[in-house]
Amino acid sequence: MEELSLLPALDVAMKAGAAYADIRQVNRVDESVSVRQGAVRSITSTTRQGFGVRVLAGGAWGFASSSRMDPAEVLRVARQAVAIARASGSVAGRPATLAPVEPATETYRTPYRVDPFEVKLEDKISMLLEAERLVTSQRPFWRVATRLFGEAYLGWSRESKRFLSSEGADIEQEITECGGGISAGAGTLREIQQRSHPNAHRGHYATAGWEFAETLGLVDNAARVGREALALLGAKPCPSGTKTLILDSTQLALQIHESCGHPVELDRVLGSEASYAGTSFLTPEKRGTFRYGSGAVNLTADATIPGGLGTFGFDDEGVPAQRTELVSQGIFRNYLTSRDTAPLAGDGASNGAARATGYDRIPIVRMTNINLEPGDWTLEKMIRDTKDGILMETNKSWSIDDHRLNFQFATEVGWEIKDGSLGAMVKNPNYTGITPEFWGGCDAVAGKDEWRLWGTPNCGKGQPAQVAHVGHGCAPARFRGVRVGVGR
Amino acid sequence: MIGREGVAALLQRALSYSEAGQTQVLMISGESALTRLAENVIHQNVAETESRLTVKAVFGKKVGTASGNDLSDEGLMRTVTRACEVARLSREDKQFVSLPSPSPEGYPGVVSFSERTAGFVAAPGERARAAAVLAGAAGGAGFRAAGSISAQAGEIGVANSLGVMAYAPHSRVEASTVFMSDDSAGYAGDTAVDLADVSFEDLAEVALDKCRRSREAVTAPPGDYEVILEPDALGAMLLFLVRVGFHHILYRQGGSFLSRKLGKRVLGDNITIWDDGTDPRGLPMPFDFEGTPKRRLTLFENGVFRNMVYDSYTGGEAGRQSTGHAIPFAGIGAMPANAFLQPGRASLEDMIGSTRRGLLVTRFHYTNLVHPRRVVITGMTRDGTFLVEDGRVKGPVRNMRFTQSALEAMRDVEMVGAASTVRRLGMANLPAVKIRRFAFTGATEY
Numbered sequence: 066m067e068e069l070s071l072l073p074a075l076d077v078a079m080k081a082g083a084a085y086a087d088i089r090q091v092n093r094v095d096e097s098v099s100v101r102q103g104a105v106r107s108i109t110s111t112t113r114q115g116f117g118v119r120v121l122a123g124g125a126w127g128f129a130s131s132s133r134m135d136p137a138e139v140l141r142v143a144r145q146a147v148a149i150a151r152a153s154g155s156v157a158g159r160p161a162t163l164a165p166v167e168p169a170t171e172t173y174r175t176p177y178r179v180d181p182f183e184v185k186l187e188d189k190i191s192m193l194l195e196a197e198r199l200v201t202s203q204r205p206f207w208r209v210a211t212r213l214f215g216e217a218y219l220g221w222s223r224e225s226k227r228f229l230s231s232e233g234a235d236i237e238q239e240i241t242e243c244g245g246g247i248s249a250g251a252g253t254l255r256e257i258q259q260r261s262h263p264n265a266h267r268g269h270y271a272t273a274g275w276e277f278a279e280t281l282g283l284v285d286n287a288a289r290v291g292r293e294a295l296a297l298l299g300a301k302p303c304p305s306g307t308k309t310l311i312l313d314s315t316q317l318a319l320q321i322h323e324s325c326g327h328p329v330e331l332d333r334v335l336g337s338e339a340s341y342a343g344t345s346f347l348t349p350e351k352r353g354t355f356r357y358g359s360g361a362v363n364l365t366a367d368a369t370i371p372g373g374l375g376t377f378g379f380d381d382e383g384v385p386a387q388r389t390e391l392v393s394q395g396i397f398r399n400y401l402t403s404r405d406t407a408p409l410a411g412d413g414a415s416n417g418a419a420r421a422t423g424y425d426r427i428p429i430v431r432m433t434n435i436n437l438e439p440g441d442w443t444l445e446k447m448i449r450d451t452k453d454g455i456l457m458e459t460n461k462s463w464s465i466d467d468h469r470l471n472f473q474f475a476t477e478v479g480w481e482i483k484d485g486s487l488g489a490m491v492k493n494p495n496y497t498g499i500t501p502e503f504w505g506g507c508d509a510v511a512g513k514d515e516w517r518l519w520g521t522p523n524c525g526k527g528q529p530a531q532v533a534h535v536g537h538g539c540a541p542a543r544f545r546g547v548r549v550g551v552g553r
Numbered sequence: 554m555i556g557r558e559g560v561a562a563l564l565q566r567a568l569s570y571s572e573a574g575q576t577q578v579l580m581i582s583g584e585s586a587l588t589r590l591a592e593n594v595i596h597q598n599v600a601e602t603e604s605r606l607t608v609k610a611v612f613g614k615k616v617g618t619a620s621g622n623d624l625s626d627e628g629l630m631r632t633v634t635r636a637c638e639v640a641r642l643s644r645e646d647k648q649f650v651s652l653p654s655p656s657p658e659g660y661p662g663v664v665s666f667s668e669r670t671a672g673f674v675a676a677p678g679e680r681a682r683a684a685a686v687l688a689g690a691a692g693g694a695g696f697r698a699a700g701s702i703s704a705q706a707g708e709i710g711v712a713n714s715l716g717v718m719a720y721a722p723h724s725r726v727e728a729s730t731v732f733m734s735d736d737s738a739g740y741a742g743d744t745a746v747d748l749a750d751v752s753f754e755d756l757a758e759v760a761l762d763k764c765r766r767s768r769e770a771v772t773a774p775p776g777d778y779e780v781i782l783e784p785d786a787l788g789a790m791l792l793f794l795v796r797v798g799f800h801h802i803l804y805r806q807g808g809s810f811l812s813r814k815l816g817k818r819v820l821g822d823n824i825t826i827w828d829d830g831t832d833p834r835g836l837p838m839p840f841d842f843e844g845t846p847k848r849r850l851t852l853f854e855n856g857v858f859r860n861m862v863y864d865s866y867t868g869g870e871a872g873r874q875s876t877g878h879a880i881p882f883a884g885i886g887a888m889p890a891n892a893f894l895q896p897g898r899a900s901l902e903d904m905i906g907s908t909r910r911g912l913l914v915t916r917f918h919y920t921n922l923v924h925p926r927r928v929v930i931t932g933m934t935r936d937g938t939f940l941v942e943d944g945r946v947k948g949p950v951r952n953m954r955f956t957q958s959a960l961e962a963m964r965d966v967e968m969v970g971a972a973s974t975v976r977r978l979g980m981a982n983l984p985a986v987k988i989r990r991f992a993f994t995g996a997t998e999y
Contacts, residue, residue, distance in 0.1 A: 108616070115603065194644070212807055252926075336591040339733065475924075
C-alpha cells in the first residue's frame with residue numbers, strides 16, 4: 066500500500082474542533098474472469114485507492130474522502146469533513162456519543178496457502194473453459210427447440226487498509242477473498258430455467274486463497290448442473306398450497322440474510338434506513354422477550370470464524386471481531402451494533418459490526434457472518450420424517466418488505482417429498498411467509514456435518530450505496546406450514 | 554473540474570501508453586455529496602472526490618479491461634499496462650468486431666451540467682438547509698422525515714485509438730423523502746440535472762399529504778385488483794421490463810420476451826416507449842460510455858417491438874451498428890438509460906373515477922424478478938397505498954405483496970396518464986397508468 070502520512074488529518078480535524086476523528090486508507094484490487102459460449106467474455110482488473118476522514122464535531126458526523134493520494138489533499142479532506150459535520154449539526158438531534166473501545170495497535174491478515182494473485186491467469190481460464198464446456202455438453206433430450214447455455218466465473222480480491230483514530234488506534238488489515246461458480250441456462254421459446262453450483266448469483270466466495278477455489282468443484286459438477294437445467298424444462302410446476310418446506314443451506318443462507326441479518330441491524334431499527342431499505346420489526350422493547358422462532362432456532366453473528374466473507378480482525382471503527390448471540394432458543398437477544406448506535410440500545414460497547422465497503426464510504430452497521438447454529442438432525446432424516454413437503458434448493462429471487470416481515474423467495478429447483486421419500490423434481494418453486502411465523506415453524510435443523518459457511522458478496526444497503534460481502538453459516542432446516550407455489 | 558482540454562490530454566496520454574491493436578479509455582471524474590435524514594435530523598453527511606480511468610485493450614480478438622483511480626502518469630501507465638497484460642492472456646473472442654469509429658455527425662448539443670448543482674455539491678450548509686425544509690415540514694405536522702439529498706458534478710471523457718474523442722461535464726441532484734407517523738408513511742422524490750428544477754418545498758408537500766392520507770390503514774384481502782400505478786411504481790415495474798427484455802444475453806439466447814419478436818406486437822397498442830439520451834426532460838448526455846452519440850430510438854411503437862439497443866460489441870455480434878447504449882458495466886451488453894413512455898390523456902382523477910374496485914399505488918419496495926421469460930416480478934407496496942371503490946378513493950390500505958407479470962400488465966393498460974413526472978436513471982419521464990388486472994398475492998396486518 067502506498068505510504069501516505071495520515072496523522073496530520075487527525076491533527077487538523079481535532080484542531081478544527083472535532084471531538085473525535087478517524088482516517089482509513091484503503092487499497093483494493095479486484096480481478097475476475099468469466100467465460101460463456103466457449104470464450105472469455107470478461108476479464109477485468111480494478112484497482113481503487115484512497116482515504117476517508119470521519120469526524121464527530123458538535124455532536125454531529127461529517128465524512129469526506131478522496132482518491133488523490135497527496136499530503137495536501139489529506140488536509141483538505143480533513144477540513145471538509147469538519148465543515149460537513151458542522152452543517153450536520155444545524156439539523157441535529159441528541160449529540161452522538163461513542164461507546165468506548167480500547168485503541169488497538171495491531172495487524173490482521175487473512176490466512177491463505179496459495180495467493181490467488183499468483184495463480185496463472187491461463188490456468189484459471191482453462192479451468193473455467195473446461196467447466197463451461199461440460200455444462201453445455203449435455204444434450205437436450207426431449208424437445209428439439211431446447212437450448213443450453215453455460216457460464217463460469219472466478220473472482221479474487223485483496224483489500225489492504227490502515228485505520229487511525231484520534232483515540233490512538235493504528236490498525237492494519239489485509240483481507241483476501243476468492244471464489245467462483247458455474248451456471249447453466251436452459252430455454253425454449255416459452256421458458257428459461259437455470260441451475261448453479263455451488264451457489265447462485267456468481268457462486269460462492271470466502272476470505273481465503275486459491276486453495277478455496279480448488280474446493281468448489283466447478284469442473285466436477287458442471288455436467289450435473291447442465292443436466293438439471295435441462296431436466297427443469299420437463300419438470301412439473303411446483304404445487305400450490307401449505308406444506309412442509311425443507312431448505313438446503315444455500316437458500317437458507319439467504320433466508321437468514323433477509324429475515325434475520327437485516328432486521329437485527331440496530332441503525333435500521335433506529336430509522337437510519339427508513340426512506341431507502343426500510344426499518345425493522347425487531348423494535349427495542351422486543352429485546353430479550355420476543356419469540357423470533359422456535360426453540361430450534363439459534364442465530365449468531367460471528368466475525369471470528371475462519372473463511373467467512375464477514376471475517377476480519379477489526380471492524381472499520383477499530384472494534385475487535387467478536388461473536389454475538391442474536392437469537393437464542395428462539396428468543397431475540399441482541400442487535401448488530403456500531404460505536405454510535407450501541408449506547409442508544411443501552412449497550413456498553415459495540416459488538417464490532419460497523420463496516421465500510423471502500424475508502425469512500427462511512428462504516429455503517431453491517432452483517433458479519435450471521436449463522437444458524439447446527440442442530441442434531443440430518444437432511445436424510447428430515448426427508449424420512451416428512452409426509453408431504455417440498456425440498457427447495459438454490460436461490461433464484463428474493464423480496465422482503467420494509468419491516469423485514471413479509472417475504473417471498475423463489476429457488477432454482479425443488480423436489481416433492483411424499484411419505485418420507487424424495488419424489489419428482491418441480492420447477493419454479495417459491496414460498497412466502499411472515500418472518501416470526503416462518504421461523505416459529507422451524508422444527509428441525511441439520512447438524513455440523515451438513516453445516517456450511519456461505520459467502521454472500523452482494524448485500525446492498527446505505528446511501529450512497531454500499532455492497533458488502535457477508536457470510537452465512539447454516540445446515541438444511543425444516544419449516545412447517547409454509548405457503549408454497551405462489552402467484553400463478 | 555479538469556476541463557475539456559485537460560481531459561483530452563489525459564486520455565491521449567493514456568492511449569499513447571498502449572501497445573494494443575485497439576484501445577479505449579474512459580475517464581469518469583467528479584465530486585459528490587449526500588446528506589441523509591432520519592427522525593427529522595441529519596444522521597449521515599458525506600462527500601467524495603474520485604477520478605477513475607477504465608481501459609479496454611484489444612489484441613486481434615483478445616480483449617482485456619483494467620481500471621484504476623490513480624491518474625498520475627505512473628498510475629495511468631499501470632492501468633494501461635494491466636489492461637494489455639490481461640488482454641494478451643485472454644482467449645480470442647470471435648464475436649468481437651471492433652471498437653466504435655468516430656461518428657461523422659458529431660455529438661448532439663445537450664445541457665448535461667449545471668453550475669448551480671455543482672455549487673450545491675460543495676455547500677454542505679445549503680444541503681442542510683434543504684434537509685431542514687423536509688424535517689421542518691414533517692416535524693411541524695407531528696411526523697418524522699427520513700430521506701436523502703444528494704448531488705454530483707463531474708466530467709466524462711471517452712477516447713479510442715480509432716479517433717473517438719468525447720467529453721461532457723455532468724451534474725445531477727436527487728432528493729427523496731418518506732414522512733412517517735406511527736401508522737402511515739408518504740413518499741416524494743425527484744431527480745434533475747439542475748438544482749433549480751427540484752423543489753424541496755413541493756416534495757415536502759407531497760410527502761406530507763400522502764402521510765396524512767395514509768393514516769388508519771386497513772388490511773385489504775389479496776386477489777386480483779384494478780390498479781393505478783403512480784409514476785414511481787410504474788417506473789420500478791418498467792425497469793424490469795427493460796432490463797430483462799433488452800438484456801443482450803437473454804435476447805440472443807431466446808430467453809427474453811423480445812427474442813425473435815422484432816416487428817411484432819409484444820405490449821398493448823396504447824404503449825409507445827422510446828429512448829432519448831438527448832431529451833432535456835430526462836438526464837441527458839451527448840454520448841454513451843464508448844463515445845457513440847446519443848439519439849432518439851423507438852423501442853416500442855403502439856406495442857410493436859421496433860428496435861433493439863446495441864453497443865459496439867453486441868452490435869458487432871448481431872451485424873448491427875451501435876445505437877449509443879453502451880453502459881460502463883461489463884457483461885450484460887447495451888441498455889436503454891433514458892426511456893420515455895408516450896403520455897395519454899387521462900388525469901389521475903379520470904383513472905380513479907373509472908375504477909370500480911382497485912388499488913392506487915405510490916411506489917413499490919424490494920421488487921425482484923421471479924420468472925424472466927414472462928417478466929414475473931414480486932415486491933411490496935409502500936408509502937401510500939389506497940383502496941379505490943366506485944370511482945372514489947375509499948381510504949388507505951396496509952402494504953400488499955404483488956406477484957405479477959410486468960409483460961402482461963403492459964398488455965393490459967386501460968388508461969395512460971397525461972402528465973409525466975418521474976426522472977431517474979434508466980427511466981425518464983413516466984406518467985401514471987391504470988391497469989385492468991394486477992395480482993396482489995399477500996396482505997399485511999401491520
